[in-house]
Amino acid sequence: MFKINNQLLILLLFFILNIPKLYSQSTVGKGQVNGKIIDEKSAPVIYAAVGLLNAADSTKFKVVISDLSGGFNFTNIPDGNYLITVEWMGYEKKFTSPFTIDAAHQVQQINNINMVPDTRQLQTVSITGKKPLIERKNDKLIMNVANSILATGNSALEILSKAPGVTVDNNGNISLRGKAGISIMIDNKQTYLSSAQLTSLLRSTDGSAIQTIELMTNPSAKYDAAGTGGIINIRMKKNTSYxxxxxxxxxxxxxxxxxxxxxxxxxxxxxxxxxxxxxxxxxxxxxxxxxxxxxxxxxxxxxxxxxxxxxxxxxxxxxxxxxxxxxxxxxxxxxxxxxxxxxxxxxxxxxxxxxxxxxxxxxxxxxxxxxxxxxxxxxxxxxxxxxxxxxxxxxxxxxxxxxxxxxxxxxxxxxxxxxxxxxxxxxxxxxxxxxxxxxxxxxxxxxxxxxxxxxxxxxxxxxxxxxxxxxxxxxxxxxxxxxxxxxxxxxxxxxxxxxxxxxxxxxxxxxxxxxxxxxxxxxxxxxxxxxxxxxxxxxxxxxxxxxxxxxxxxxxxxxxxxxxxxxxxxxxxxxxxxxxxxxxxxxxxxxxxxxxxxxxxxxxxxxxxxxxxxxxxxxxxxxxxxxxxxxxxxxxxxxxxxxxxxxxxxxxxxxxxxxxxxxxxxxxxxxxxxxxxxxxxxxxxxxxxxxxxxxxxxxxxxxxxxxxxxxxxxxxxxxxxxxxxxxxxxxxxxxxxxxxxxxxxxxxxxxxxxxxxxxxxxxxxxxxxxxxxxxxxxxxxxxxxxxxxxxxxxxxxxxxxxxxxxxxxxxxxxxxxxxx
CATH class of the missing domain: 2.40.170.20 (TonB-dependent receptor, beta-barrel domain)
Incomplete structure (x- = not known):
């Protein structure tokens, strides 16, 4: 009979249960900074970007997001001189006065940081940040399907058949630049299907839900070794906003x-x-x-x-x-x-x-x-x-x-x-x-x-x-x-x-x-x-x-x-x-x-x-x-x-x-x-x-x-x-x-x-x-x-x-x- 490797599971559970101990030993400071952000009406400012900067050169040490009460918190800060910066849409960028973290000042409480509306009138500017349909990054070719009009309503298999260098035969077998044996991943996850079964899955995947398709002809050792012809990674759309x-x-x-x-x-x-x-x-x-x-x-x-x-x-x-x-x-x-x-x-x-x-x-x-x-x-x-x-x-x-x-x-x-x-x-x-x-x-x-x-x-x-x-x-x-x-x-x-x-x-x-x-x-x-x-x-x-x-x-x-x-x-x-x-x-x-x-x-x-x-x-x-x-x-x-x-x-x-x-x-x-x-x-x-x-x-x-x-x-x-x-x-x-x-x-x-x-x-x-x-x-x-x-x-x-x-x-x- 086959059994899951007990030693591997024990090792996996050990890492999961002991991660906090592992990285807590690597921290280099014990300082803490707390504070709260409010607007001109004294209402809490939520989802603002709060940065902790080194006072000497203004380099960012950490960045957090303010919570629903407008509060923020920085922990594990080494001794040194710092200042806080806050950015929020529609308001001027805010800087606080410098402060010190040392043995005598382990905790710093920043009183209400008041944000000021940005009253400057900007001329209308047309900004286009649309990605190209095809991109090349390092060892992969990326097809930005979300930007494609032709992906609309099509299945993932139909979109794949039109990707650069990809061909699909009558049985749904996929080749990349003439090489068969393609490993298909969805959101960086292997799909583990036979070619006929994979064809079924791709036909049932709505192309409107796809963000990008990544083509990798020679993947590294980090990926599963399966796929003699390379790897195709299909990334699905994700709503990523706060x-x-x-x-x-x-x-x-x-x-x-x-x-x-x-x-x-x-x-x-x-x-x-x-x-x-x-x-x-x-x-x-x-x-x-x-x-x-x-x-x-x-x-x-x-x-x-x-x-x-x-x-x-x-x-x-x-x-x-x-x-x-x-x-x-x-x-x-x-x-x-x-x-x-x-x-x-x-x-x-x-x-x-x-x-x-x-x-x-x-x-x-x-x-x-x-x-x-x-x-x-x-x-x-x-x-x-x-x-x-x-x-x-x-x-x-x-x-x-x-x-x-x-x-x-x-x-x-x-x-x-x-x-x-x-x-x-x-x-x-x-x-x-x-x-x-x-x-x-x-x-x-x-x-x-x-x-x-x-x-x-x-x-x-x-x-x-x-x-x-x-x-x-x-x-x-x-x-x-x-x-x-x-x-x-x-x-x-x-x-x-x-x-x-x-x-x-x-x-x-x-x-x-x-x-x-x-x-x-x-x-x-x-x-x-x-x-x-x-x-x-x-x-x-x-x-x-x-x-x-x-x-x-x-x-x-x-x-x-x-x-x-x-x-x-x-x-x-x-x-x-x-x-x-x-x-x-x-x-x-x-x-x-x-x-x-x-x-x-x-x-x-x-x-x-x-x-x-x-x-x-x-x-x-x-x-x-x-x-x-x-x-x-x-x-x-x-x-x-x-x-x-x-x-x-x-x-x-x-x-x-x-x-x-x-x-x-x-x-x-x-x-x-x-x-x-x-x-x-x-x-x-x-x-x-x-x-x-x-x-x-x-x-x-x-x-x-x-x-x-x-x-x-x-x-x-x-x-x-x-x-x-x-x-x-x-x-x-x-x-x-x-x-x-x-x-x-x-x-x-x-x-x-x-x-x-x-x-x-x-x-x-x-x-x-x-x-x-x-x-x-x-x-x-x-x-x-x-x-x-x-x-x-x-x-x-x-x-x-x-x-x-x-x-x-x-x-x-x-x-x-x-x-x-």
């Missing part, structure tokens, strides 16, 4: 079906407490056309399949989050957060399969009427402690997490057989149903510690332990004489357990013109996959080391170069290890592989930057034991099996260039282009050696237009040339999106109109890259959609100050199905 405030959003859209979304964010922040919460709802009906043409050869006889399907999908999603942060002192915060979702999905899949012995000839047909319903529920609880031990930057974070997931998927397959196009029944209908209840539990704990050795050197270290258990009970039944009868041969129960214990260390050092960061992460993994029905158990125990190196050299004021290296891992997701058979239709199904091994990647990058705007990056990544979905043809049953396997290797060489261009004062562009070559190889795939490779070009350009102070527009265009996904080759794809935004009511209200895929051009077309396998797929989703969204910000908009939180179970959650 007082009580919030945002309400309502939207609707139409393509070939209706879409709707709504959301509410609330936040109340006072001196020592912050209470926050949000709720988002989406109700989308979607249509997808699917065409599959293929043939199989058996006994020198070819059989042709012409499959046409229409998939109608109704998704209803409810997601929520609520939490509280409490300042135990001016240096430590204790927080609790609960979040979750309740998602449902109904599908109507009508599939017509024509079968013949010659192209376009029909000898028989199968009409499938498949109906499905799914429900996905999740709750996650996080307890977090943060301590800023001193003003030099010494800091400690601790997290304890517990997550539970329950998913249920029920599908009824109705198959009707005809001997020809006239609809003459060839044999009785085949009707069966599958039910797949899944339960997942995740426990995790982690501690991160930052120690500034000196102003130019910083040490980061931490430990983490996670434990995941899953239970999948796949049940299949057939309809016989009006009764449902269990199909024991097709039913299967699969249980999986996994524990990962990790530790890391990062050293960051700044020289005169050079910055160096070296890190090492170690992860010890224990896993056990138990196919209870087949009485087969697969156990694994392994330890891995993941080094990382980052070097940045300033050549001049405007020129810099950098080099980075990291080693990373992708473990099989829980669903891919489950050996049960999942039917897409009577002739197409998928199956997991309990013997699937993790894949490892070594990634190198060389970068050049000019004036912090133009960036050129050359990258090379080599991945061994690549996990990929292969298409296996059964020549006897004439079926297709989508099966997870390890290919021998994949190598990706890429060149990326990004540059913003300001055409006029009202027209700005962000441009990103990537040229990459991916090559897959295996000495034995389906009995023969396999190699596939292709040179691919990606370009993304975003244009923003400032029409007036309250009206702006945005145009986005992207193009992806033909590319390789393991054993598939995809044809080029392109599209254009357009949107316009109008703000009013003192910029608290905003109305956005957006059109996705203006010319209805986005269509995914793939074929098999395996020699002698005839397989062609065309998938056209409902991509041209008109959306109208209204949002309104209400309440206080005073000083910002909400904190980010990183919980411990986020990477495990990436591998749990959440619904779409």
């Amino acid at each position: 007082g009580t405030n919030g945002t309400v959003t309502v939207g609707g859209g139409y393509g070939k079906n209706y879409k709707s979304n709504a959301g509410l964010t609330l936040n109340h922040r006072a001196k020592n407490i912050n209470i926050f919460g949000n709720y988002n709802y989406t109700n989308n009906k979607e249509l997808e056309d699917l065409i599959i043409n293929r043939s199989t050869m058996a006994d020198n006889q070819k059989t042709y399949f012409d499959q046409q399907g229409k998939h109608n999908i109704l998704r209803k999603n409810n997601s929520y989050k609520a939490g509280i942060d409490y300042n135990l002192s001016d240096k430590s915060i204790l927080g609790f957060m609960a979040s979750g979702y309740v998602n449902s999905e109904r599908t109507n899949n009508d599939i017509n399969t024509l079968i013949g012995s010659r192209p376009f000839g029909v000898d028989s047909s199968v009409v499938a009427d498949n109906r499905g319903k799914s429900r996905y529920r999740s709750q996650t609880y996080n307890l977090n402690y943060k301590s800023v031990i001193d003003t030099l930057g010494q800091e400690l974070n601790a997290d304890v997490d517990y997550s539970i997931f329950h998913n249920s998927n029920d599908i009824i397959y109705n198959n009707y057989f005809s001997s020809n196009l006239a609809g003459v029944q060839a044999k009785p209908p085949l009707i069966f149903r599958n039910s797949t209840p899944t339960d997942v539990k995740i426990w995790a704990g982690k501690i991160d510690y930052t120690y500034p050795v000196n102003p130019k050197m910083k040490l980061e270290t931490g430990v983490k332990s996670s434990y995941v258990s899953t239970d999948n009970n796949f049940q299949s039944e057939g309809l016989q004489n009006g009764d449902w009868v269990n199909d024991a041969a097709s039913s299967n129960r699969f249980a999986y357990k996994e524990q990962v214990n990790a530790a890391y260390v990062n050293l960051h050092k700044e020289f005169k013109s050079t910055t160096l960061q070296v890190g090492l992460r170690s992860e010890l993994t224990h896993s056990e996959g138990n196919s209870i029905t087949l009485q087969s158990i697969v156990k694994r125990n392994y330890i891995d080391f993941f080094p990382s190196v980052f070097v940045n050299q300033n050549l001049s004021k405007d020129n810099e170069i950098g080099f980075s290296y990291s080693r990373r891992i992708d473990r099989p997701d829980y669903q891919s290890l489950n050996p049960f058979i999942y039917f897409a239709d009577l002739y197409t199904f998928s199956k997991g592989n309990p013997l699937l091994n993790p894949q490892y990647a070594n990634a190198f990058e060389l970068t050049y930057g000019y004036k912090k705007t133009t960036n050129v990056t050359f990258g090379y990544t080599h991945t061994k034991d690549v996990m990929t979905t292969t298409t296996i043809t059964d020549t006897i049953k004439k079926t297709l099996l989508l099966y997870e396997q390890n290919l021998a290797s994949r190598s990706t060489t890429s060149l990326n260039v990004s540059r913003p261009v300001a055409i006029t004062t009202w027209w700005n562009t962000n441009n990103d282009a990537t040229l990459y070559y991916s090559r897959f190889s295996s000495p034995d795939l389906l009995g023969t050696p396999f190699k596939s490779g292709k040179l691919t070009f990606l370009i993304n350009t975003v244009h923003t237009f400032v029409i007036s102070p309250s009206v702006s527009a945005e145009l986005s265009a992207d193009y992806v040339s033909s590319q390789v996904y393991g054993t598939y080759v995809a044809k080029p794809m392109h599209g254009i999106d357009l949107g316009i935004s109008k703000s009013f009511a003192d910029k608290r209200a905003n109305l956005k109109l957006a059109v996705n895929d203006v010319f209805d051009q986005r269509k995914l077309q793939v074929k098999s890259a395996i020699t002698m396998q005839d397989y062609n797929l065309s998938q056209k989703q409902e991509s041209r959609v008109f959306r109208l969204t209204f949002s309104y910000n209400f309440g206080s908009s005073v000083i910002k100050g909400i904190r980010e939180r990183l919980n411990g179970s986020s990477s495990e959650q990436r591998r749990v199905k959440s619904g779409n």
Whole structure:
């Protein structure tokens, strides 16, 4: 049996319970300053910025915010001479007379500080502080989604598919600059989902709730080692002002079906407490056309399949989050957060399969009427402690997490057989149903510690332990004489357990013109996959080391170069290890592989930057034991099996260039282009050696237009040339999106109109890259959609100050199905 590492939990509890002792020993003074601030009517001044300054040079020692009574308090002050400064909107900046803290004056009481209204009349000034849509900061590219008109009403997956260098295949697998195996984080938390399950979660995440998307191609050792292609971090919007405030959003859209979304964010922040919460709802009906043409050869006889399907999908999603942060002192915060979702999905899949012995000839047909319903529920609880031990930057974070997931998927397959196009029944209908209840539990704990050795050197270290258990009970039944009868041969129960214990260390050092960061992460993994029905158990125990190196050299004021290296891992997701058979239709199904091994990647990058705007990056990544979905043809049953396997290797060489261009004062562009070559190889795939490779070009350009102070527009265009996904080759794809935004009511209200895929051009077309396998797929989703969204910000908009939180179970959650 698996158990949480007791020593790690004891260590975690020791740190949490003894933090006050740790930093109290590092304080250098015992002085205290108290006071109160009032306005011209002797009323208390709340939420004013109160600074404690060194009297000698006016440098700030500390800053606090006045409370609801107008009071303020400074503690742990070393001996010296000080003064107080107060800043409050609409009033003149106030300075007090100097005072002394020493052995004879340990406590200083500052009598009422009277604020004076600022009577100076200022000329009207137009100030624009809007962030650009695309930014580059250090080792990441940031997409400011909150500023994008085109994010309105779209899902997180739709927005990701338009991010610079990002592509999404027909199964929802995400690649970054040609590299698959992307680890998705939300608010710095790993999501722990399989690729199919992650697609479901991203489709249910409303783009209107996203603040930024961060793309990291070579993360440091501080992050979980999962993600051979890099990390994409989605940061959700947070209402960060003092007082009580919030945002309400309502939207609707139409393509070939209706879409709707709504959301509410609330936040109340006072001196020592912050209470926050949000709720988002989406109700989308979607249509997808699917065409599959293929043939199989058996006994020198070819059989042709012409499959046409229409998939109608109704998704209803409810997601929520609520939490509280409490300042135990001016240096430590204790927080609790609960979040979750309740998602449902109904599908109507009508599939017509024509079968013949010659192209376009029909000898028989199968009409499938498949109906499905799914429900996905999740709750996650996080307890977090943060301590800023001193003003030099010494800091400690601790997290304890517990997550539970329950998913249920029920599908009824109705198959009707005809001997020809006239609809003459060839044999009785085949009707069966599958039910797949899944339960997942995740426990995790982690501690991160930052120690500034000196102003130019910083040490980061931490430990983490996670434990995941899953239970999948796949049940299949057939309809016989009006009764449902269990199909024991097709039913299967699969249980999986996994524990990962990790530790890391990062050293960051700044020289005169050079910055160096070296890190090492170690992860010890224990896993056990138990196919209870087949009485087969697969156990694994392994330890891995993941080094990382980052070097940045300033050549001049405007020129810099950098080099980075990291080693990373992708473990099989829980669903891919489950050996049960999942039917897409009577002739197409998928199956997991309990013997699937993790894949490892070594990634190198060389970068050049000019004036912090133009960036050129050359990258090379080599991945061994690549996990990929292969298409296996059964020549006897004439079926297709989508099966997870390890290919021998994949190598990706890429060149990326990004540059913003300001055409006029009202027209700005962000441009990103990537040229990459991916090559897959295996000495034995389906009995023969396999190699596939292709040179691919990606370009993304975003244009923003400032029409007036309250009206702006945005145009986005992207193009992806033909590319390789393991054993598939995809044809080029392109599209254009357009949107316009109008703000009013003192910029608290905003109305956005957006059109996705203006010319209805986005269509995914793939074929098999395996020699002698005839397989062609065309998938056209409902991509041209008109959306109208209204949002309104209400309440206080005073000083910002909400904190980010990183919980411990986020990477495990990436591998749990959440619904779409």
